[in-house]
Amino acid sequence: MSGLMRSSVRILVVGDEQVGKTSLISTVVSEIFPEKVPAVQHPVVIPAELNSDRIYLTIVDSSSRPEDKSKTVDELRLADVVVLVYAVDRAETFTRVATYWLPEIKKYTQENKKGTAETKRALKVPVVLVGNKLDTRGQDTHSSQHLQHNVLPVLQQFEEVETCLECSAKAFLNISEVFYAAQKAVLFPTAPLFDAAERALKPAFEKAVRRVFRLCDKDKDGVLSDEELDGFQFTCFGAHLDAHELEGIKLVIRNQTHDGVTPQGITLAGFQYLHKLFIEKTRSETSWTVLRHFGYGDDLHLRPDIIDRSIRKADDQSVELTDRTVKFLTELFQQFNKSQDGWLSNEEIEDMFSVMPSFGLPWGSNLSLDRSTVTTARGLPLQGWLSLWHMTTLLQYKTTFRYLPYLGFPHELDDAVKITGRRFKEMYKNRIRRDVIHCYIFGAPKCGKTYLLDSLIGRPFETSYTPTSCNRSVCNALKLDKDKETKYLVMTEYPEHEVTDVLTTNMEQCDVACLVYSRDAPDSFAYLIRLCNMIPRHVPIVFVETKADLPSTRQSSIQTPQEFCDAEEYAAPIRLSVKTDDTSALFRKLVDFALHPKKGVPAAALARPSPFSFKKVLLVSLLGVIAGGLAWKFYFSKRMQSASAAEVKPSSR
Numbered sequence: 001m002s003g004l005m006r007s008s009v010r011i012l013v014v015g016d017e018q019v020g021k022t023s024l025i026s027t028v029v030s031e032i033f034p035e036k037v038p039a040v041q042h043p044v045v046i047p048a049e050l051n052s053d054r055i056y057l058t059i060v061d062s063s064s065r066p067e068d069k070s071k072t073v074d075e076l077r078l079a080d081v082v083v084l085v086y087a088v089d090r091a092e093t094f095t096r097v098a099t100y101w102l103p104e105i106k107k108y109t110q111e112n113k114k115g116t117a118e119t120k121r122a123l124k125v126p127v128v129l130v131g132n133k134l135d136t137r138g139q140d141t142h143s144s145q146h147l148q149h150n151v152l153p154v155l156q157q158f159e160e161v162e163t164c165l166e167c168s169a170k171a172f173l174n175i176s177e178v179f180y181a182a183q184k185a186v187l188f189p190t191a192p193l194f195d196a197a198e199r200a201l202k203p204a205f206e207k208a209v210r211r212v213f214r215l216c217d218k219d220k221d222g223v224l225s226d227e228e229l230d231g232f233q234f235t236c237f238g239a240h241l242d243a244h245e246l247e248g249i250k251l252v253i254r255n256q257t258h259d260g261v262t263p264q265g266i267t268l269a270g271f272q273y274l275h276k277l278f279i280e281k282t283r284s285e286t287s288w289t290v291l292r293h294f295g296y297g298d299d300l301h302l303r304p305d306i307i308d309r310s311i312r313k314a315d316d317q318s319v320e321l322t323d324r325t326v327k328f329l330t331e332l333f334q335q336f337n338k339s340q341d342g343w344l345s346n347e348e349i350e351d352m353f354s355v356m357p358s359f360g361l362p363w364g365s366n367l368s369l370d371r372s373t374v375t376t377a378r379g380l381p382l383q384g385w386l387s388l389w390h391m392t393t394l395l396q397y398k399t400t401f402r403y404l405p406y407l408g409f410p411h412e413l414d415d416a417v418k419i420t421g422r423r424f425k426e427m428y429k430n431r432i433r434r435d436v437i438h439c440y441i442f443g444a445p446k447c448g449k450t451y452l453l454d455s456l457i458g459r460p461f462e463t464s465y466t467p468t469s470c471n472r473s474v475c476n477a478l479k480l481d482k483d484k485e486t487k488y489l490v491m492t493e494y495p496e497h498e499v500t501d502v503l504t505t506n507m508e509q510c511d512v513a514c515l516v517y518s519r520d521a522p523d524s525f526a527y528l529i530r531l532c533n534m535i536p537r538h539v540p541i542v543f544v545e546t547k548a549d550l551p552s553t554r555q556s557s558i559q560t561p562q563e564f565c566d567a568e569e570y571a572a573p574i575r576l577s578v579k580t581d582d583t584s585a586l587f588r589k590l591v592d593f594a595l596h597p598k599k600g601v602p603a604a605a606l607a608r609p610s611p612f613s614f615k616k617v618l619l620v621s622l623l624g625v626i627a628g629g630l631a632w633k634f635y636f637s638k639r640m641q642s643a644s645a646a647e648v649k650p651s652s653r
Contacts, residue, residue: 007048008056009186011179012075014101015085016093017064020132023169024085025059028179033170039063057183076108080186081162082127083178088166089136094150097129102158124160126185130178131166156197162190163282188285192300194276201276204300204357205287211355212294213271215408220335223265236293252277295405301357307402309413315508316423319397320435321390325416328409333385343379355406362392362399374458374476383477384457390488391475393417394436423511427538430598436475436488437594438509442499443516444527448546449493451578452516456491456587461579468495478587487591503534512540512594517561519547519575526557529564540593540600542586543573549580569602 013021022037029044041061048054060079062072076082082105086093109125129151151164162185167174190196193205201209216224216232224232229249230241241249253260253270256277260270278286295306311319321329336352337344344352353361363372372391373384380388393400401413409416426432441449446465453474454461473492480487491514494502513535517524528543535541543565555561561573571593574586593600 006055006187008058009183010058010060010078010080011083011182012060012062012079012081013083013085014062014072014076014105015064016087016090016096019085019087019090019093020169021085022061024083024130024132024167024175024178025061027169027172028059028175031172033172040068051183053183053187055183055187057179059179073108076105076125079109079125081182082109082125083130083182084127085130085132087133088131089133094131098154098157102127102154102161106158106160124191126162126189126191127158127160128178128182128185129154129161129164131164133168133170134166134173135168135171159191159196184285188288189298190279190284192298193284193287194279199276199280201272205275206272207355207357208291208294208296208300209272209275210268211406211408212290213268214355215294221264223262223267224271225265229266236290249274302405306405307413309398309401311397311417311419313419314422318420318434318436318438318509319393319417320420321393321400322416322418324411325389325404325409326386328404328411329386329389330382332407333382341378343376343381344385345379349380352407356403357406359402362403363388370457370459371472372457372474387475387477387488390436391473391490394438394490395473424538427597430596432511432595432597434487434511434595436490437511437591439489439491439512439514439590439594440502440507440510441491441493441514441516442503442528442531444518444521444524445496447516447518447521447524448578449516451546452514452544452583452586453491453493455578455583456489468493470495471498476587478584478591480588480591487595489587489591491590499531500534503531507536507539510539512542512590512600514542514544514590516544516546517555517573519545520550520553522553522556525555525561525564529557532568537605538597538601540597541570542590542593542600543570544586545573545575547577548575549577569604571600 013025015021022039022041023034025041025044026034026037029046040063043061044059046057046059048056051057060075062068062075064072084097084101084105086097088094105125105127155161155164163181165174165177165181167178169175193202194200195202212232213224214220216228216235218228218231219225226243226246229246233239233241250261250266250270253266253273257269257273260267260273266274275287275290278284291300295302297303313319332352333344336348338348339345349361363369369375369380369384369388373387374381375384389400397417400416404413404416421433423432441452443449445467450466450468450472451461453472456476457474458476471492471494473490475488475490477486477488479485515528515531517528532541543561545561557564559567564570565572574589576583576586
């Protein structure tokens, strides 16, 4: 839950015996130091109307006796924040802070947390370390020597310790500050944002700040101008910055950094320094206000309501990018192509995705790019970049939803994609409306399926053979001959052990099937005949004979490939060699058959009952119902007449 959305905070006070835990609670409630206190104070609830953040505070006392440990453990699991108290006049109570209490707190507050290691670190229950009985030091009650020499090592060792302060329940010194610090540690925790030992922003927070900077940099020139900085201030805090305040901010950054300010404005380094300064000045609420305004939750990931969407669609519908999203992705490519050479280098891609919290690229590592779309030695061209996003959206649209907000998509996610029409309805018109075509490719091992996928994305022919062990999808853009319209073809190859399952359960997403057999493999077409009987009849099929450069070998099937295609009303097989032939005509044919299914399926598969036939069946059914009703009426009338006659005869005797 976001801190600003909380309605309550539960504070647990722990520590050794006689350190003043109960006295702290009693004093903050009554504003009078109690002469006598119970062994354990009952939980205290402070109403929201008495709190500046308008939330309920529940303060829970605890016992230090060994026999009460189970109760303390139960409360640790419920606590939002822990106030750990030691007595400044008893050194042994401070020693046990690091040797006993903090390890215990860490153990019992984290054991039920779920998620990744990074998420668990972000969700650690914060601890406020409090030195009580400050009045026992005499006149030097405000000395910071103890905090600097003794507490700093504890802060460096235990990052869950948000802050440390000293107080006196007896002298009513810093009592309110203790519980305000505890409340603040929950609403605006420092630990997820700042590494106190290194005095640096933590990686997840640094990525979030980078994204906020990019979103505020409206002209994408890499600096925040005075106007952009003022816009950021007003957006987050509802107040403008005057010229004097703007110059003051830049002066502070200029004095502390060497690259934080340029004549054009504040750089990313300067913007990051501002947030570092906020935290070091105990103003973490400023950074959290910014984070929450830009959609971040307490785990420094964008909230689910921003990146999660579910789409209701039929199995024969697909999800595609809208023109608005394609335009955004094109502009994003141009923004990060710093060299302006038309290719994204690995470094430029990493820079673009450096705002992501933990998950990497949508399609895997940079090393897998050249196995997914068209690439060159110089990098990823715009055509390949857009192809990757079209394929990702088709196969896993939720991944697109997750990434677009991080990358700065300026519109609602509902406007990012579109749902295609029902294929079953459109196929009878012989015009399927799709911008992205999904082709499943099947065939016996060593028939050249992988070579065809490589050919689609421009990879060179490889002589070595590697069996397909997992799903692989590739995508590239194609210009159709007729209208020069651009379509994106996604081809997916499945490992042998998954083919049967795909054919029986997953063909609704297939726009066209490419069945491959090899000229030099005599059993390869018989293999396809078996598969063909499992493919739904409405799926267009293109048969491909590979290795056309090799001598022909008679297929072991009863029918030759041509005879089978003629008998089943399929188009004649395409013969080609991946090594020597241009395969672009095949890929355009796959798209053409997907868009015009009559070219790739038997005529009977697309036969649709005529309106006349439907009306005839309906009329016959209706007449049958009427005839049945009349027959039943006639039968019931005869029964009634017979019953009446039976009642009259005895009375006439």
